[in-house]
Amino acid sequence: MTLNPRLRQFLQATASTLVLLAAWQIASYFFPHYLFPPVQDIVVRTVRILVTWPELKQVLETAMRIFVGLAGAFVLGSLLAIPIGRYPKIESYITPFLVFLQGIPALSWVIIAIIWFHGTEFRIAFIMIITTLPAFTFQVLDSYRSMSKDLFEMTMSFRPSGWTLFRVLIVPTILPGILTAWKINLGNAARVVVVAELVGATGGVGYELLRQQQLFDMAGALAWTIQLVLFVLVVQQIIVWIENWLLRYRPVSERAA
């Protein structure tokens, strides 16, 4: 019997998930519920967050912070990457600085942001941007560098203005790289945001996680964590759809199922 590869993949993923859930459920019979709450409790809490507006609002608040951070890092990263790409001489000034930034843990930025700035939202935005900026810059720079010299000269032969060159050649060239950068940084940002919310946020997934810890509520902690994971999965899927539409010019081999 031959199965459609997609369906087989789905069945395999479902099987391993079921095994994990079953193991958890068995653990819940032997350990106290504040350590291993039953699966149905977690599911109920997860769904409750999604259908209770004040709770859903907090998820959206965190989503907004992720989005603002990524958008800020993307704009700043592009503003850095394109001049570096055009004038390679400035690279040796900026790159070491970005590499240095990349090494600083998110928690250090939390401390720095609390000492430097007032205003919770500003602190969070700062942390989100500064932690995702280096990756965005390097990824946009890489895709800029992959620009074809042939297409560049062909376009230049029509003598375009700087803005037209940007629009007709540079944007389409770096677009695939930008979409990949968004997909990668989305996961990073979702992990950083809960740490960033420790700067004194009075709402959001990070704040709720902290509260569940104080209440010793494992089902709650897991339910809030699942919200973030779901958010990343949903947005990633949206990016894939955008990608498939924007990059529809790419040939696809019939061998690639």
Add this chain to the structure above:
Amino acid sequence: MQESAPAPLIRFSNVTKEFAKPDGSGSFTAVDRLSFSIEKGEIVAVLGKTGCGKSTMFNLLAGLIEPTSGKVDVTGHDPFQDFNAFRGKIGIVFQNDRLMPWRTALDNVVLGLEILDARRSEAEVIARRWLSRLGLSGHEGDYPHALSGGMRQRVSIARAFAVEPDILLCDEPFSSLDEMTARDLRAEFVRLVKQAGKTAVFITHHINEAMDVGDRIMVFHRPARIAYEARMDAASKGAGRQAIQDEILKVLSLEAGEGMPPVPAVVA
């Protein structure tokens, strides 16, 4: 210079182009004190073996690279320095088609017009007309990957012609095509250039192609200098053809011995 004689449209005066070697050990001369001129309305075929500097000469002419010394003059301007003076004046058909993969055939032809700020609706009408002249009606919406090599090259010819430039530069435009397709496009190319009274420089490494397309043939030796020149009029396209072809073959074969680096001695 006589006042009555019209200035040539294109003039190279003692042009040299050197490239720095990547390992920093001096430089490599690709074009060596090259001088020639081209009149308005001429199709000049430039013939030479691969690596003799044809494309380098071409890039100098297109203003994409700067001469190390000497002067390139096109309609009284330096194509590298006065880069923007040539907006819409030069159309280029490159050796490979250089289509933007994210643009359809139609949008690839529209590109030049779009850069020259033509209205979208007008640009589309013009682009469609050129595509149909080159036998590509029905393929307007196709992406380059779905077109054959010959079709892609025709799209790139349409892109160059659509802006109606005064000067057309073609760098081995048909060398990657099969002979049947190349023959059709060659005839079409000459027809288009002559019809519109344009000037063209046509680079090739095929003797027959040079003789079919050119009003004049310049044969290059490495590093790009003129080793032989012939005018192709009615007589030389007919009965005199064989004589010119023999002459060109002789000139090209002369280079083989002269231009090759000495064979290194083998130490036993």
